[in-house]
């Protein structure tokens with residue numbers, strides 16, 4: 543639909559950082575999401591792993607990943623976000639992260655198979671989530687881990703959806719069961735699910751699982 547922005551358009555990294563660091567509601571949502579993502583990634587990440595992060599944005603999770611594994615490859619659709627991330631990694635003297643352009647549902651230009659894939663806040667914007675999940679699973683070695691988020695079909699999720707609509711972004715909302723089923727259908731055996739946000743229904747469903755086969 544022409545009124546909505548393309549996935550790679552209109553991202554403003556400075557505004558994004560300001561909202562999630564300085565605006566109290568943004569910072570509170572971010573703190574809860576970060577706690578859930580760290581809790582699900584920490585048990586499966588390993589020092590010798592090569593991890594793929596899809597949709598790293600400004601790098602909220604990238605630097606954290608880089609301190610916990612051998613190599614991180616990141617893929618993002620937005621040139622503005624990629625430029626910001628490269629500069630941030632240089633400032634932080636992080637040398638084990640590779641930054642590439644790419645867009646779900648793919649195909650993505652990747653080298654080989656990864657030990658784990660992290661995708662936080664990116665499936666939100668993809669029209670064909672099942673195709674995007676198939677691309678994500680195809681990038682994983684058998685038994686490799688995936689931690690992904692999807693927006694919750696809750697009151698908080700609907701408020702988020704309205705805010706995104708005003709910003710000309712279309713997002714999908716999911717129940718926990720729908721989100722889990724989609725991952726399972728794509729070939730991920732889901733072993734843990736958390737819901738993060740300011741309310742009981744939360745705004746973000748965080749799912750962890752392992753590639754089957």
Ligand SMILES: C[S@@+](CC[C@H](N)C(=O)[O-])C[C@H]1O[C@@H](n2cnc3c(N)ncnc32)[C@H](O)[C@@H]1O
Pocket residue numbers: 549550553596597598599600601602603617618619620623644645646647661662663664667668
């Ligand atoms: C909401 S931000 C999340 C960034 C980061 N993961 C975080 O949690 O702070 C979404 C990111 O996904 C990227 N993105 C959106 N749609 C995408 C797509 N179809 N393929 C790849 N990246 C996409 C955007 O450019 C942006 O950097």
